Amino acid sequence: MDTKEVTYVGVGRVGDFEERIGRVVRIGGVELAVFRTTGGEFFALENRSPGPRGGTLADGIVSGVVLFDPICDWRIGLRDGAVLAPDTGQVRAYPVRVQDGEVQIGYSAS
Amino acid sequence: MNATTTRQRLVVIGNGMAGINTVEQILKLDPQRYEITVFGSEPYPNYNRIQLSYVLEKSKSIDEIILNSWEWYRENGIDLRTGTTVTRIDTDSRTVHTEDGTVVPYDKVIVATGSKPLMLPIPGADKEGIVGFRDIADCETMLHAAKLYRKAAVIGGGLLGLEAAKGLLKLGMDVTVVHLVEELMERQLDRTASLMLQAELESQGLKFATGRQTAEFLGGQRVTGLRFSDGTTLEAEFVVMAAGIRPNTEVGRASGLTVNRGIVVDDYMRSSAPDVYAVGECGEHRGVCYGLVAPLFEQGAVLAKHLCGVETKPYEGSVVSTQLKISGVDVFSAGEFMDAPDLNVVRMHDEWHRIYKKVLLRGGRIVGGVLVGDGKQAARLQQWIRTGTVMTEEIHAAIMGTAAAEAGNSAADLPDEEIVCGCNGVTKKHIVDAIRDNGLTTVDEIKACTGASRSCGGCRPVVEQILQFTLGDKYDSAAAKKEGICGCTKLTRDEVVAGIQEKGLLTSKEVMHVLGWDNPEGCSKCRPALNYYLGMIWPAEHQDEKDSRFVNERMHANIQKDGTFGVVPRMYGGVTTPEDLRLIADVAVKYNVKLVKVTGGQRLDLLGVSKEDLPKIWEDLGMPSGYAYAKALRTVKTCVGSQFCRFGTKDSMGMGILLEKKFERLDMPAKFKLAVNGCPRNCAESSTKDIGIVGNEGAWEIYVGGNGGIKSRLADLLCKVKTDEELVEIVAAFMQHYRETGKYLERTSDWIERVGLASVTAAVVEDTENRKALAARMETALSQVKEPWKEVLDNPVLRQRLYSEIQVPVGTK
Numbered sequence: 036m037d038t039k040e041v042t043y044v045g046v047g048r049v050g051d052f053e054e055r056i057g058r059v060v061r062i063g064g065v066e067l068a069v070f071r072t073t074g075g076e077f078f079a080l081e082n083r084s085p086g087p088r089g090g091t092l093a094d095g096i097v098s099g100v101v102l103f104d105p106i107c108d109w110r111i112g113l114r115d116g117a118v119l120a121p122d123t124g125q126v127r128a129y130p131v132r133v134q135d136g137e138v139q140i141g142y143s144a145s
Numbered sequence: 146m147n148a149t150t151t152r153q154r155l156v157v158i159g160n161g162m163a164g165i166n167t168v169e170q171i172l173k174l175d176p177q178r179y180e181i182t183v184f185g186s187e188p189y190p191n192y193n194r195i196q197l198s199y200v201l202e203k204s205k206s207i208d209e210i211i212l213n214s215w216e217w218y219r220e221n222g223i224d225l226r227t228g229t230t231v232t233r234i235d236t237d238s239r240t241v242h243t244e245d246g247t248v249v250p251y252d253k254v255i256v257a258t259g260s261k262p263l264m265l266p267i268p269g270a271d272k273e274g275i276v277g278f279r280d281i282a283d284c285e286t287m288l289h290a291a292k293l294y295r296k297a298a299v300i301g302g303g304l305l306g307l308e309a310a311k312g313l314l315k316l317g318m319d320v321t322v323v324h325l326v327e328e329l330m331e332r333q334l335d336r337t338a339s340l341m342l343q344a345e346l347e348s349q350g351l352k353f354a355t356g357r358q359t360a361e362f363l364g365g366q367r368v369t370g371l372r373f374s375d376g377t378t379l380e381a382e383f384v385v386m387a388a389g390i391r392p393n394t395e396v397g398r399a400s401g402l403t404v405n406r407g408i409v410v411d412d413y414m415r416s417s418a419p420d421v422y423a424v425g426e427c428g429e430h431r432g433v434c435y436g437l438v439a440p441l442f443e444q445g446a447v448l449a450k451h452l453c454g455v456e457t458k459p460y461e462g463s464v465v466s467t468q469l470k471i472s473g474v475d476v477f478s479a480g481e482f483m484d485a486p487d488l489n490v491v492r493m494h495d496e497w498h499r500i501y502k503k504v505l506l507r508g509g510r511i512v513g514g515v516l517v518g519d520g521k522q523a524a525r526l527q528q529w530i531r532t533g534t535v536m537t538e539e540i541h542a543a544i545m546g547t548a549a550a551e552a553g554n555s556a557a558d559l560p561d562e563e564i565v566c567g568c569n570g571v572t573k574k575h576i577v578d579a580i581r582d583n584g585l586t587t588v589d590e591i592k593a594c595t596g597a598s599r600s601c602g603g604c605r606p607v608v609e610q611i612l613q614f615t616l617g618d619k620y621d622s623a624a625a626k627k628e629g630i631c632g633c634t635k636l637t638r639d640e641v642v643a644g645i646q647e648k649g650l651l652t653s654k655e656v657m658h659v660l661g662w663d664n665p666e667g668c669s670k671c672r673p674a675l676n677y678y679l680g681m682i683w684p685a686e687h688q689d690e691k692d693s694r695f696v697n698e699r700m701h702a703n704i705q706k707d708g709t710f711g712v713v714p715r716m717y718g719g720v721t722t723p724e725d726l727r728l729i730a731d732v733a734v735k736y737n738v739k740l741v742k743v744t745g746g747q748r749l750d751l752l753g754v755s756k757e758d759l760p761k762i763w764e765d766l767g768m769p770s771g772y773a774y775a776k777a778l779r780t781v782k783t784c785v786g787s788q789f790c791r792f793g794t795k796d797s798m799g800m801g802i803l804l805e806k807k808f809e810r811l812d813m814p815a816k817f818k819l820a821v822n823g824c825p826r827n828c829a830e831s832s833t834k835d836i837g838i839v840g841n842e843g844a845w846e847i848y849v850g851g852n853g854g855i856k857s858r859l860a861d862l863l864c865k866v867k868t869d870e871e872l873v874e875i876v877a878a879f880m881q882h883y884r885e886t887g888k889y890l891e892r893t894s895d896w897i898e899r900v901g902l903a904s905v906t907a908a909v910v911e912d913t914e915n916r917k918a919l920a921a922r923m924e925t926a927l928s929q930v931k932e933p934w935k936e937v938l939d940n941p942v943l944r945q946r947l948y949s950e951i952q953v954p955v956g957t958k
């Protein structure tokens with residue numbers, strides 16, 4: 036793993052996040068949308084819609100590991116932030132891990 | 146790196162529909178092949194020019210018609226230079242030169258500069274207030290003018306002119322269409338069709354001056370009117386020239402390319418100079434300059450293949466078709482349309498239904514057609530024309546509607562490269578491959594996978610034929626055509642509701658599991674719908690599923706384009722008090738809201754509130770939510786009525802407040818609006834509401850199914866009642882009947898059209914027992930509703946999870 040370049044910061048306990056309801060987390064100047072899936076996995080995306088009309092992502096509908104953009108209804112893969120066909124685009128995805136019940140998000144200092 | 150140095154340089158001049166469509170196709174075929182630079186005069190990324198008509202009538206915003214976002218260019222490594230006009234190509238030094246002096250070398254260059262509006266060279270044409278209709282800037286000029294002036298003239302009664310005229314009319318202008326000949330759209334329609342079109346547009350409020358030649362523009366610096374060659378005049382403070390387009394060949398000429406009317410190209414879009422190509426409206430192919438998008442997709446496909454070294458058939462020209470994008474006017478035309486001695490004509494003219502259909506045959510083959518008033522067969526007809534299909538009994542029956550016979554499948558004859566979905570540029574091959582590779586069996590799956598039929602839906606019948614043709618024996622026609630509520634299931638709304646009731650399913654999870662959803666957690670279409678159906682069927686047992694609510698309903702506030710929210714407190718019947726107004730004003734000041742707006746539903750909207758401030762504002766207001774965000778009762782608009790108005794026969798305010806208090810908060814299939822009026826003068830506008838109530842001497846009239854939105858519809862009279870009790874009972878029964886039979890997101894206007902007014906009258910008015918049962922079920926449902934703002938304030942965990950952000954300063958370990 037390339038953990039040397041990535042710093043993990045704690046953003047809260049697992050219980051602070053509702054399943055399938057995104058929450059906005061700000062780390063420094065970056066605004067993220069953090070999601071907890073039904074399977075208990077956590078994902079973090081930059082909170083910015085890739086669609087033509089802009090907007091944020093945190094309030095989209097989560098299904099499995101796919102997020103439906105609340106503004107343009109595009110489908111975005113939570114794992115890698117890639118927009119799914121037939122649309123195209125990319126949202127920046129951040130690594131998330133859970134340690135001792137704490138949700139930690141990795142960001143690179145650069 | 147090596148790869149980049151070996152890439153060839155492709156320069157595209159013109160950031161419009163043809164240029165960028167070609168680039169998209171190149172990227173699909175061979176994304177690494179070219180280093181691409183795009184020049185565009187306009188300051189926008191590529192947008193859907195066709196939909197400027199919608200921007201003009203304000204049913205779409207500019208953002209909504211963007212086809213390729215800024216990110217798209219960035220992600221594909223395209224060097225986009227907007228606001229930059231190219232002056233010429235130097236074919237000797239193989240460079241492209243711009244207005245601002247930039248010089249860019251190329252290996253291949255595509256000219257895609259489109260067209261310009263034809264500005265008639267008439268005295269006075271340079272006056273202020275005379276514009277063309279081609280781009281966003283023109284559209285903005287028109288929107289602006291509509292605010293300042295009242296009288297407009299549109300010169301040109303073709304597709305573009307009529308759409309411009311209708312847009313200006315919708316913006317409140319008094320519009321006259323001036324047309325040189327007697328018949329509108331005379332290059333696409335015969336006299337009969339043209340007269341029908343004019344009658345329909347006149348009934349919508351447009352005026353016409355046909356058979357008039359404009360000889361001069363009157364006025365000083367700014368235009369004040371037109372003078373025609375017959376000496377008559379027309380007052381006009383604003384003029385749109387839509388008399389035609391002219392290929393934009395300036396770059397072509399300045400670069401020494403052979404230019405006729407357009408830049409002359411061969412069957413591979415090659416111009417007269419090596420490695421210089423032209424595509425779209427600026428080009429002239431086999432003597433034809435096109436003015437519609439379908440040909441440019443076909444040209445782009447050939448050019449992209451040619452440029453990527455993929456073998457391709459030559460481009461041999463296109464059969465174009467025209468479809469007017471004006472609501473309430475179904476007009477389609479393709480191929481030949483005028484009677485001629487060598488043609489046989491199949492014609493049907495039904496003056497009662499106002500339908501006209503005409504199909505033209507040459508030697509038994511279909512070579513053209515016109516449809517007015519019923520465009521259902523347009524997509525198939527177009528396909529038959531393109532392929533020159535031989536007329537058969539089946540086709541005749543399908544078009545003329547004489548029998549419900551299934552027409553033969555002509556998908557087999559379609560060439561692979563034929564664009565089936567013009568809106569999204571999807572070819573037959575693309576669809577066939579998607580069906581084969583992914584084992585698709587329904588039209589909806591094809592839509593999800595390829596985008597075909599996603600935008601206007603016109604090609605749906607053809608997509609269905611391709612599916613049938615591709616699957617052969619495995620094709621199940623009922624299953625393929627049936628529209629499930631979304632892509633996750635093939636079940637219809639009624640089947641889902643029946644399943645929930647019969648099997649006693651209580652949560653979306655159970656529904657998806659038991660009814661066999663393809664996607665275990667559903668999608669953004671079925672999740673909110675199921676949450677609604679479950680709540681409607683099990684009012685007491687169902688737990689609302691917040692994660693299935695759209696953002697506005699989840700947050701109980703209206704999200705705005707900048708991510709802030711609007712807060713609208715309840716103001717029953719549009720009646721308030723000085724104390725409440727003062728409180729609202731104080732709160733607005735305290736939270737520094739960006740704007741206070743009086744809404745169309747008679748209340749106040751506080752705009753520009755951050756998510757975190759929402760609960761605080763609600764707490765300070767101490768008022769119930771106005772549900773301005775919800776699929777529920779929005780407002781009850783009332784007039785002053787008998788309490789104050791000298792015409793009033795009924796207490797409209799009193800009744801409005803009573804109804805609003807009774808029915809607020811309850812989930813409905815879609816938003817729901819009421820109005821109550823004290824007399825037939827109808828000051829609170831009953832005819833555009835889901836339920837509009839009009840007071841009369843001794844009676845209330847109840848109108849239903851009205852809509853004043855994008856698809857407007859006047860309400861129908863449901864019944865008259867004598868007493869207030871009867872009124873409340875009928876309203877309750879009507880709302881409950883709609884809740885129980887409406888599809889999620891279906892407004893009453895669409896619902897009534899679907900189920901028929903007669904069936905609603907029978908269920909709600911005539912069958913008194915059923916009416917009482919409906920009203921009783923409504924009471925059960927109403928007993929479960931909760932005030933949402935208070936619920937959030939009373940629940941600190943919910944408040945925290947939904948409304949507060951987590952802040953992490955960087956540097957924390």
Ligand SMILES: Cc1cc2nc3c(=O)[nH]c(=O)nc-3n(C[C@H](O)[C@H](O)[C@H](O)COP(=O)(O)OP(=O)(O)OC[C@H]3O[C@@H](n4cnc5c(N)ncnc54)[C@H](O)[C@@H]3O)c2cc1C
Pocket residue numbers: 158159160161162163164184185186187194195196197198229230231232257258259260278279280305308393396424425426427435436437438439441468470
């Ligand atoms: C209001 C309206 C409604 C329409 N409705 C329909 C419809 O219903 N159906 C249909 O099929 N078609 C319709 N059309 C026509 C359709 O929009 C055109 O066929 C299509 O846009 C042509 O594409 P193009 O790329 O050739 O030209 P454009 O889309 O016009 O693109 C050309 C671009 O090149 C830029 N450009 C020009 N010269 C230069 C230069 N020297 N340097 C840099 N950039 C330059 C222009 O600014 C422009 O952005 C409509 C058009 C309008 C205006």
Ligand code: SF4
Pocket residue numbers: 784785786787790791792793794797822823824825826827828829
């Ligand atoms: S609708 Fe009749 S009662 Fe109501 S305000 Fe208008 S005129 Fe008066």
